[in-house]
Amino acid sequence: MLQKILIANRGEIADRIIRSCKQLGIDTVAVYSQADKDSLHVHLADEAVCIGKTSATESYLNMENIISAAINTGAEAIHPGFGFLSENAKFAELCESCDITFIGPSAVVIEKMGDKSMAKKLMKEAGVPLVPGSAEEVTLEEGQKLAKKIGCPLLIKASAGGGGRGMRIVRSLDQFEKAFYSAKQEAKAAFGNDGVYIEKLIENPKHVEVQILADKYKNIIHLGERDCSIQRRNQKVIEEAPAMISDKLRDKMYKAAIKAAEYVSYENAGTVEFVVKDDEFFFIEMNTRIQVEHPVSEMISGVDIIKEQIRIASGEEMQLKQDSIHFSGHAIEVRLNAENPKKNFQPSPGRVELLHIPQGLGIRFDSMLYTDYEIPPYYDSMIGKLIVHGKDRLDAIRNLRAALEELIIEGIDTNQYFLMMILMQDVFVKGDIDTSFIEKYIERLLDYEA
Numbered sequence: 001m002l003q004k005i006l007i008a009n010r011g012e013i014a015d016r017i018i019r020s021c022k023q024l025g026i027d028t029v030a031v032y033s034q035a036d037k038d039s040l041h042v043h044l045a046d047e048a049v050c051i052g053k054t055s056a057t058e059s060y061l062n063m064e065n066i067i068s069a070a071i072n073t074g075a076e077a078i079h080p081g082f083g084f085l086s087e088n089a090k091f092a093e094l095c096e097s098c099d100i101t102f103i104g105p106s107a108v109v110i111e112k113m114g115d116k117s118m119a120k121k122l123m124k125e126a127g128v129p130l131v132p133g134s135a136e137e138v139t140l141e142e143g144q145k146l147a148k149k150i151g152c153p154l155l156i157k158a159s160a161g162g163g164g165r166g167m168r169i170v171r172s173l174d175q176f177e178k179a180f181y182s183a184k185q186e187a188k189a190a191f192g193n194d195g196v197y198i199e200k201l202i203e204n205p206k207h208v209e210v211q212i213l214a215d216k217y218k219n220i221i222h223l224g225e226r227d228c229s230i231q232r233r234n235q236k237v238i239e240e241a242p243a244m245i246s247d248k249l250r251d252k253m254y255k256a257a258i259k260a261a262e263y264v265s266y267e268n269a270g271t272v273e274f275v276v277k278d279d280e281f282f283f284i285e286m287n288t289r290i291q292v293e294h295p296v297s298e299m300i301s302g303v304d305i306i307k308e309q310i311r312i313a314s315g316e317e318m319q320l321k322q323d324s325i326h327f328s329g330h331a332i333e334v335r336l337n338a339e340n341p342k343k344n345f346q347p348s349p350g351r352v353e354l355l356h357i358p359q360g361l362g363i364r365f366d367s368m369l370y371t372d373y374e375i376p377p378y379y380d381s382m383i384g385k386l387i388v389h390g391k392d393r394l395d396a397i398r399n400l401r402a403a404l405e406e407l408i409i410e411g412i413d414t415n416q417y418f419l420m421m422i423l424m425q426d427v428f429v430k431g432d433i434d435t436s437f438i439e440k441y442i443e444r445l446l447d448y449e450a
Contacts, residue, residue, distance in 0.1 A: 001314045002026060002077045002101065006070045007041065009081030010060060011368045012384055013290070014041035017079050020306040029073045031066060033059035035376040040368045047073055054378050060084045063091050070100050077101035077313060079306075083380070086289040087114050103313040104268050105288050112264060113286040117159045117197040123283045126263035128256045131275065131282040133199025140180055143198050147176050150200050156180055158187035159195035164234030166190055169201060202282065204436040205275040207231065208243045209287075210257035211297045213308050214266045215318045222254050223297045223305070224327055230422060232345075232438045238422060239293035240332040240396070241300050244431040245276060253281055260286060269294075269309045292335065295364060295387045299331035330396040333387040334404070336367070338375050340413040342446055349377035353411030358403040362389035365407075375412060383414070393431070397423055413450075421445045 005021055006029040007014045014030060018041060021028045030045035035054040042048045049069040052059035059065070061084055070078055078095055080086035086104065089111035095102040104110070113119045117136040124130055132150050134143070137159050147154055147170065156179050158166025166187030168179035180196065188194035211223040227243035228236045243250070257272035260283070271287040294305050303320065312318065338348045355371045367384025369375075375383060388403055390396030404420050422428055422445060428437070438445065 001316070002310060004029065004073070004075045005077045005079055005103070005310070006031065006066070006073065006075035007045070007079050007081065008060070008066050008085055009079075009083070010036055010039060010041060010379065011382070012366045013081040013083075013292075014039075015044055015368055016366055017081060017306055018044045020304055020310070023304075024307060024310060026310070029069065029075050031060070031069050033378075035378055038374065040370060040373070049073065054376070056084065056379065063088075063094055066091075067094060067098055067100070070095075071098065075100070077103055077310075079103040079309070080289065082289050082292055087287070089114060101313050103309050105266055105270065109264050109266060110288045113288050115159050115195075116157060116161070116285060117195065119286060120197070120199075120283070122264060123260055126259055128260050128263075128283045129274075129281060131199045131202060131284065134197045137195040137197055140177060143180055143196075144173070144176055146198060147173055150198075153201040153203065154198055155201045156183040156196050156198050158183065158191060158193070159197055160191040160193040161187055166196065167234070202275050202277050204434040205229075205277040206243065206245070206434050207236075207273070208245065208253065208276050208281070209271045209273040209291075210253055211291075211294065211305070212257055212261050212266070212270050212272060213305070213312070213318065213320065214261050214268065214270070215312045216267055216315065217317045218262075219318045219321075220258050220261050220266070221318070221320055221322045221325065222257055223301045223303055223325065225250060225253060226293055226296055227433075228293060229433045229435050230428075230437055231435050236293065236335065237438065238332065238334050238419070239296055240330065240393070241296040242327065242330065243276075244393075244433075246279065249276070249279055249281065256281070256283070268312050269305055292382075292385070293333055295366060295385065296331040296333050299362075299364070299387060299389045300327045300329060301325055302328070329389055329391050330393045331387060331389045332393075332396045332400050333385050334400065334419045335382055335415075336384045336386060336409075336419070337381040337415045338383045338412050339381045339415055341415050341418040342450075343413075345415070346413075347377065347381045348413035349375045349381075350412045351375075352409060354408060355410075356406070356408035358386070358406035360399070360403070362399060363403050364388070369409065383409075394429070397429060417448045417450050418445055421448055 051065040093107035184194040230238035
């Protein structure tokens with residue numbers, strides 16, 4: 001087992017990783033920017049190293065400083081969390097060259113699956129269902145030719161991208177050229193790579209993903225699926241497990257996810273993502289890291305995914321077997337952001353004057369907040385996640401409403417009431433949800449007094 005791990009991240013995921021390390025008896029090293037000197041993860045870790053100024057490029061994306069911190073503190077491994085360098089093949093390779101264990105898949109796999117067009121090509125070879133489109137990057141002429149063949153609406157997507165950046169919807173062929181160059185320009189600015197591919201737009205689908213774990217001994221299991229359909233501008237807002245799909249479809253998705261992991265010789269935790277429409281599913285991408293929404297899978301399976309990541313990275317064979325995983329009840333997670341939904345979701349950094357965390361069986365609050373903490377304006381606006389478990393979906397919804405009502409965060413604006421409005425909608429309670437939910441009901445969701 002690894003003895004000392006550096007966490008190359010900040011906020012709630014850094015806190016989350018540190019807690020699991022402590023439970024395993026592993027020493028931890030936190031890294032922080034000048035803006036994060038008072039952050040919770042700095043206090044929770046056994047050691048802490050400042051790695052740069054306030055901007056992410058000078059700190060949490062500074063590979064040289066992070067590697068130096070690991071070497072100077074004697075850390076054997078680096079856990080990248082999510083975001084920042086978690087899916088950076090160059091960073092994984094750099095760790096390996098410095099004899100530091102990267103807690104995640106190999107640099108080769110990250111590179112293959114991080115390139116969306118390469119990933120599609122590999123999944124096609126593996127026999128995993130794909131959305132109709134190009135198997136690799138296209139030129140303008142190739143894209144126009146294929147667009148005529150598969151028809152509109154379609155998506156132009158950045159090969160190296162994610163989070164909705166470098167993505168354009170084309171509803172008529174005369175829009176294609178403008179959208180093509182616009183997507184390339186944004187992709188270049190966001191990812192340093194202007195490659196794009198195209199695929200048929202599956203309108204208003206469900207977004208369902210399968211959590212997998214794999215070790216170096218070719219053991220691969222899944223921890224069920226999650227429905228991540230409640231999204232705003234391609235960013236997930238609410239996630240739940242299990243998804244509201246048929247058992248027949250669920251079984252097919254599990255098999256496809258395992259097949260995908262086997263084909264690329266995957267190791268560690270990962271997520272295979274699909275869109276679902278009319279009882280059909282199509283691969284969209286594979287996330288080669290821990291996901292923000294992993295707690296809902298932990299809630300229904302009883303498995304600590306971070307601990308399993310560490311055991312796998314330590315070279316241990318997984319003790320978990322598929323027939324030993326038993327799913328129980330329903331779990332839902334909401335992402336709490338420091339933002340004002342009524343002002344076009346404007347970020348709201350500042351001092352937390354008072355914090356009260358809801359209590360109760362089956363309630364979990366993953367956050368970096370504490371009373372008097374000053375939320376810096378330099379990073380993502382997510383400040384925490386509220387996760388609940390219930391005996392079934394309706395029970396989980398009621399538990400989450402109660403927990404959100406009890407939660408008190410004073411001094412800053414948050415999306416707390418916006419989340420409550422989603423949970424209060426009859427269509428949500430009935431499970432009539434897809435990726436267009438927030439866009440469709442936005443006026444109703446903003447009709448509250450805070």
